[in-house]
Amino acid sequence: VGIAEVAKEGYPDFTAWDPKDSHYDPKTDPENPRWIMVDVRFVRKFSHTVSLKSLKANPALKDMRLIQRGNRLSVMPVEKKEWLAILKMEKST
Structure with a gap:
C-alpha cells in the first residue's frame, strides 16, 4: 500500500482490441473506445x-x-x- 501518481492522462486502452489479450472486449473499437487507461508512477510505500x-x-x-x-x-x-x-x-x- 502506498502512493502513486498519474504520470500520463487517460488514453484508450488498446489491450481491449487484441483478441489474444486477457482484457479483450469485442464490444469496443478504436473509433469508440469503452476502456480508458492511465500511466501511473510509484511515489512511495506507506x-x-x-x-x-x-x-x-x-x-x-x-x-x-x-x-x-x-x-x-x-x-x-x-x-x-x-x-x-x-x-x-x-x-x-
Missing part, C-alpha cells in the same frame, strides 16, 4: 497499511467516492481534505 475497513470507519472520509457503494475504480479523484485524512491515518496506524 509506513503502515491503511485498509478499506479503516477508511470506511473514518468520519472525515464519509463522502469519499471510494467508500460509496459501487465505486471501486482503479483510479479516481481524491479531494485534498480526504488525502490529508488518509496521510494522517498512515501516521497513526
Whole structure:
C-alpha cells in the first residue's frame, strides 16, 4: 500500500482490441473506445497499511467516492481534505 501518481492522462486502452489479450472486449473499437487507461508512477510505500475497513470507519472520509457503494475504480479523484485524512491515518496506524 502506498502512493502513486498519474504520470500520463487517460488514453484508450488498446489491450481491449487484441483478441489474444486477457482484457479483450469485442464490444469496443478504436473509433469508440469503452476502456480508458492511465500511466501511473510509484511515489512511495506507506509506513503502515491503511485498509478499506479503516477508511470506511473514518468520519472525515464519509463522502469519499471510494467508500460509496459501487465505486471501486482503479483510479479516481481524491479531494485534498480526504488525502490529508488518509496521510494522517498512515501516521497513526
